[in-house]
Amino acid sequence: xxxxxxxxxxxxxxxxxxxxxxxxxxxxxxxxxxxxxxxxxxxxxxxxxxxxxxxxxxxxxxxxxxxxxxxxxxxxxxxxxxxxxxxxxxxxxxxxxxxxxxxxxxxxxxxxxxxxxxxxxxxxxxxxxxxxxxxxxxxxxxxxxxxxxxxxxxxxxxxxxxxxxxxxxxxxxxxxxxxxxxxxxxxxxxxxxxxxxxx
Numbered sequence: 001x002x003x004x005x006x007x008x009x010x011x012x013x014x015x016x017x018x019x020x021x022x023x024x025x026x027x028x029x030x031x032x033x034x035x036x037x038x039x040x041x042x043x044x045x046x047x048x049x050x051x052x053x054x055x056x057x058x059x060x061x062x063x064x065x066x067x068x069x070x071x072x073x074x075x076x077x078x079x080x081x082x083x084x085x086x087x088x089x090x091x092x093x094x095x096x097x098x099x100x101x102x103x104x105x106x107x108x109x110x111x112x113x114x115x116x117x118x119x120x121x122x123x124x125x126x127x128x129x130x131x132x133x134x135x136x137x138x139x140x141x142x143x144x145x146x147x148x149x150x151x152x153x154x155x156x157x158x159x160x161x162x163x164x165x166x167x168x169x170x171x172x173x174x175x176x177x178x179x180x181x182x183x184x185x186x187x188x189x190x191x192x193x194x195x196x197x198x199x
Contacts, residue, residue: 002120003180006109009086013096014078014103018060018071025075026055032100033077039095040081049082078105111181121185129187137193145192153186 013036017028033052040050055077062071079101083089086109093104111117137144 001124001185002117002183004111004113004117004183006086006111006181008082008084008110008112009089010080010082010106010108010110011089011092012078012080012105012108013101014076014105015101016103017075018073019075020072022057022073022075025073026057029055029075029077033079036079036096036099036101039099040092043088043091043095045081045083045088045092049084051080053078109181114183117181117183118185121183122187125185125187129189133189133191137191138196140193141196142193143196145194147189147191149190151188153188 015029015032015036017025017032019025019028037050037052041047055075057073057075060071060074061068063069081092083092089107096104133144
C-alpha cells in the first residue's frame, strides 16, 4: 500500500428532467447543461477537461392503485469535469446546483504520481509477502525454496481515504478536500519448502 496527496479530481454529474412532451424534456435538460457549461467557462475550466454526453430519453411510468401508468418522459444528460485545482471543487458543485444539475454521480480523486505510487505499493506488497512467507516457514521448521507461483492483482486507480464530509445541500462554503489517496497492490506467492538443514 502507498499513499499520496491528490492533485486532481474528476466529477461525474447528471441532470434529469421530466415532462409530458419529449421535446420539452430534452430541451430542459439541454438548457440546464448549457447553463452549467457557461458557468464552468466563467470558472476557467478548460473545454478539454469537460465532456457533455448526449441526451437519453425514455418514457416514465408510475404505479397508481397497483397499475403501471404512463407519466411522461424523462431526459437524462451526463457531464464529466476534470479539475487540476482541488480548491475549485466547491465552486464547481455550487455552479452545478445553480444551473439545475441535480445529481452528483461520483467524485474521484487522483494523483499525478499514480505510476510512482503503484510501483511503491508493488514493492511493499512483494516485501510483505516475502517476510510473511519466511516467518511462516520458520515457524514450521523449514525455509523457503524456489518460487512456484506468483498471483499478482492490480487494484487500479487510487481511491480517497476520506469521503466527503457533507453534501452541497449543507450550505455554502463547504470544503471538499480528501485526506490522501491510497493505492493497494496484492501479491500472493507459493514457494517450495525446504528442511532448515538442507544445503
